Amino acid sequence: MKTGSNTMRSLQFLILFLCFVINACAQKLVSPNYESKIDALIGLMTLEEKIGQLTQISNHFDLTGPPPQEGDDKKRYELLSKGLIGSMLNVTSVEDTRRAQEMVLEKSRLGIPLLFGMDVIHGYRTMFPIPLGEAASWDLEAVELSSRIAAREASASGIHWTFAPVVDITRDARWGRIMEGAGEDPYLGSLVAAARVRGFQGDHLDSSYTIAACAKHFAAYGFAESGRDYNIVDMSENTLYNVVLPPFKACLDAGVATFMSGYHELNGIPATADPLLLRDILKGEWGFEGFVVSDYNSVREVASHGLASNRQEATQRAILAGSDMDMGSLCYSTYLGELVESGRVPESVADEAVRRVLRVKFQLGLFEDPFRYCSPERERTEVYSEKNRAASLDIARKSIVLLKNEGGLLPLKQPRRIAVIGPLVKDKDVPLGSWRARAIDNSAVSLWEGLQKTLHKDTELLYAEGCRITAGKRSFRDKLTISYDTSGFAAAREAARDADLVIMAIGEDCFQSAEARSRTDIGLPGVQQQLLETVYAVNPNVVVVLMNGRPLDLSWMAENVPAIVETWFLGSESGNAIADVLSGKYNPSGKLPASFPRSVGQLPIYYNHKSTGRPGNENHNHIFWSHYIDEKQGPLWPFGYGLSYTTFEYTGLELNKTVISSDEQLEVKATLENTGKMGGHEIAQLYICDLAGSITRPVKELKGFRKIWLEAGEQREITFILTAEDLKFYNAAGKWEAEPGEFKVFVGGNSRENLEAVFELKETR
Numbered sequence: 108m109k110t111g112s113n114t115m116r117s118l119q120f121l122i123l124f125l126c127f128v129i130n131a132c133a134q135k136l137v138s139p140n141y142e143s144k145i146d147a148l149i150g151l152m153t154l155e156e157k158i159g160q161l162t163q164i165s166n167h168f169d170l171t172g173p174p175p176q177e178g179d180d181k182k183r184y185e186l187l188s189k190g191l192i193g194s195m196l197n198v199t200s201v202e203d204t205r206r207a208q209e210m211v212l213e214k215s216r217l218g219i220p221l222l223f224g225m226d227v228i229h230g231y232r233t234m235f236p237i238p239l240g241e242a243a244s245w246d247l248e249a250v251e252l253s254s255r256i257a258a259r260e261a262s263a264s265g266i267h268w269t270f271a272p273v274v275d276i277t278r279d280a281r282w283g284r285i286m287e288g289a290g291e292d293p294y295l296g297s298l299v300a301a302a303r304v305r306g307f308q309g310d311h312l313d314s315s316y317t318i319a320a321c322a323k324h325f326a327a328y329g330f331a332e333s334g335r336d337y338n339i340v341d342m343s344e345n346t347l348y349n350v351v352l353p354p355f356k357a358c359l360d361a362g363v364a365t366f367m368s369g370y371h372e373l374n375g376i377p378a379t380a381d382p383l384l385l386r387d388i389l390k391g392e393w394g395f396e397g398f399v400v401s402d403y404n405s406v407r408e409v410a411s412h413g414l415a416s417n418r419q420e421a422t423q424r425a426i427l428a429g430s431d432m433d434m435g436s437l438c439y440s441t442y443l444g445e446l447v448e449s450g451r452v453p454e455s456v457a458d459e460a461v462r463r464v465l466r467v468k469f470q471l472g473l474f475e476d477p478f479r480y481c482s483p484e485r486e487r488t489e490v491y492s493e494k495n496r497a498a499s500l501d502i503a504r505k506s507i508v509l510l511k512n513e514g515g516l517l518p519l520k521q522p523r524r525i526a527v528i529g530p531l532v533k534d535k536d537v538p539l540g541s542w543r544a545r546a547i548d549n550s551a552v553s554l555w556e557g558l559q560k561t562l563h564k565d566t567e568l569l570y571a572e573g574c575r576i577t578a579g580k581r582s583f584r585d586k587l588t589i590s591y592d593t594s595g596f597a598a599a600r601e602a603a604r605d606a607d608l609v610i611m612a613i614g615e616d617c618f619q620s621a622e623a624r625s626r627t628d629i630g631l632p633g634v635q636q637q638l639l640e641t642v643y644a645v646n647p648n649v650v651v652v653l654m655n656g657r658p659l660d661l662s663w664m665a666e667n668v669p670a671i672v673e674t675w676f677l678g679s680e681s682g683n684a685i686a687d688v689l690s691g692k693y694n695p696s697g698k699l700p701a702s703f704p705r706s707v708g709q710l711p712i713y714y715n716h717k718s719t720g721r722p723g724n725e726n727h728n729h730i731f732w733s734h735y736i737d738e739k740q741g742p743l744w745p746f747g748y749g750l751s752y753t754t755f756e757y758t759g760l761e762l763n764k765t766v767i768s769s770d771e772q773l774e775v776k777a778t779l780e781n782t783g784k785m786g787g788h789e790i791a792q793l794y795i796c797d798l799a800g801s802i803t804r805p806v807k808e809l810k811g812f813r814k815i816w817l818e819a820g821e822q823r824e825i826t827f828i829l830t831a832e833d834l835k836f837y838n839a840a841g842k843w844e845a846e847p848g849e850f851k852v853f854v855g856g857n858s859r860e861n862l863e864a865v866f867e868l869k870e871t872r
Contacts, residue, residue: 324367398463550679767866775864
């Protein structure tokens with residue numbers, strides 16, 4: 108009788124659920140309609156099924172093959188087939204995602220669809236510039252487009268959700284993950300973050316061409332102590348609110364579906380178990396309605412930090428703090444049931460987390476059609492298409508920054524005999540960058556290929572590798588071995604001696620940036636500096652093409668080499684983009700999103716620093732001011748810096764008022780003139796300085812920029828608008844306010860070289 112009752116109850120649940128699904132499919136699932144459906148579905152779920160929705164696993168087994176017979180893979184397979192997994196990561200292709208989804212729908216009791224996630228950071232198969240490089244374009248339409256294309260490709264292969272954008276502000280180039288974000292500035296970072304969310308998610312999340320975005324790593328991961336990944340962060344409330352949180356808030360305002368916590372701890376609390384971040388700020392103060400996923404294994408690592416004595420306690424702390432989904436560690440599936448049954452975690456907490464996960468699944472339209480992202484035709488035609496690669500080329504060109512061009516060495520005068528030297532000249536893999544999703548290894552256009560295609564047919568190219576950066580096996584998960592072999596120097600010297608001009612392609616291996624790739628020495632790895640000096644000694648007409656994922660220490664190069672081009676890791680069309688810039692087919696316009704130091708000892712370094720009580724300058728004849736005695740003050744190249752093949756001049760800064768009230772606008776005008784001999788884009792930048800506040804304020808803060816095309820000799824009046832909203836900051840009273848007082852306003856082509864004026868915000872009575 109007991110068995111019969113259970114069978115009847117299961118049948119009742121099934122009938123009720125089928126009615127629910129039919130009703131869901133019969134109408135457009137907008138928020139007011141599906142909230143009641145979520146409640147009804149939670150009412151049908153057992154505790155075990157609820158916990159399943161909060162569990163994400165990585166794909167370690169062949170979904171199309173026989174079930175695993177032993178170990179963790181067997182456990183994961185069994186959980187999946189029973190409907191006790193809510194999400195999977197790293198399952199790609201229409202075939203594999205369909206097979207996993209079918210398994211859950213056919214074998215589980217309630218048939219709740221899976222959510223497939225992946226790190227689609229700067230492209231799915233068509234690779235775009237790494238995010239730091241793309242931020243150097245200062246082109247928000249380009250940033251949004253690259254994310255839109257990545258979403259279209261990923262969704263065509265069955266992916267619903269990307270673990271991007273990375274919106275960590277960072278000031279320390281030693282941190283390998285600087286490559287994943289937009290650099291050091293919260294204003295630029297906020298605009299880039301919102302553009303990425305719009306690109307991934309589009310106007311409608313239930314479109315089969317969009318995917319859910321994930322703002323990460325919440326929060327302050329980019330301030331890891333000493334730039335060492337996974338390290339602690341100790342930070343003031345001032346810096347947290349004024350520098351770290353704005354890009355995350357911009358993601359939320361753009362409608363981001365999910366957030367991810369980080370591996371770090373903030374002020375003594377691991378981010379995955381931090382109720383201040385997750386419950387008080389994100390879900391409370393900001394009203395976020397999506398869900399929070401942990402970083403991989405970070406629930407388990409709460410115990411490693413020392414906040415919990417074991418994994419069960421780590422699970423308790425994480426779920427109570429507001430981490431809704433456990434990525435990878437299986438802590439929720441192992442311990443959460445017992446914690447709820449014993450009363451240490453209220454079931455209502457689990458219900459809230461489940462509600463948030465189901466809400467995103469409804470928003471994605473997975474209850475309407477679990478296979479809406481499984482289109483073999485789209486996978487064939489959308490992924491790595493010619494149209495997508497053309498967009499990659501355009502965005503890559505926009506991301507290149509010209510750092511130096513003495514004597515007009517660039518653009519190249521053709522035809523000439525050019526020696527092309529360096530370990531990255533013919534490399535087709537490094538330009539793809541790290542976090543390359545499903546890019547095909549060695550598929551990038553190399554610099555050598557780009558030059559052969561673009562340069563004049565009579566240009567003679569001489570090649571010498573010179574050296575290698577790494578030796579032996581290399582991949583995202585490998586510990587890299589740096590090469591110190593100089594046996595190729597002689598051939599490089601010979602090629603340089605015989606050439607009119609030398610192009611040197613040097614930098615980092617792409618796997619020297621990203622997660623777990625922190626560096627104490629941010630110079631050129633291996634013997635590349637020696638190679639550069641060797642070549643320069645026989646032919647000083649050197650153009651350096653840099654490929655790297657972080658700002659580097661380039662002081663010798665900056666002092667000696669006449670031309671330097673920062674190309675980052677540009678993705679699939681790298682070689683074509685670089686060749687277009689070197690040849691003059693494309694006039695570079697990129698600007699640095701992060702300052703380049705003169706020495707690693709200056710780190711962290713950033714333009715929007717505080718004055719200190721003894722700011723001083725280089726002309727002091729005493730030592731009692733804030734500086735280093737063995738290095739010049741300030742960065743080698745500042746935030747916002749970048750040259751063009753033409754020149755620009757700023758004049759005539761004018762304000763329409765010198766005093767404004769909180770309800771008035773300030774018009775800031777200046778004249779921009781192209782004083783060179785060719786047309787080009789200039790990114791005009793607006794900064795402010797609050798001269799005195801309830802807490803000390805930065806010497807400059809970016810508050811606006813415009814990308815403007817001017818023909819040779821053309822001039823144009825540019826106008827920026829400032830309001831009291833732009834002057835707000837998180838002040839000593841813990842409020843976002845614009846405080847009355849005097850301000851400076853600056854307009855120019857970078858954060859160091861500006862016109863300036865003064866205005867006042869008067870007190871409102």
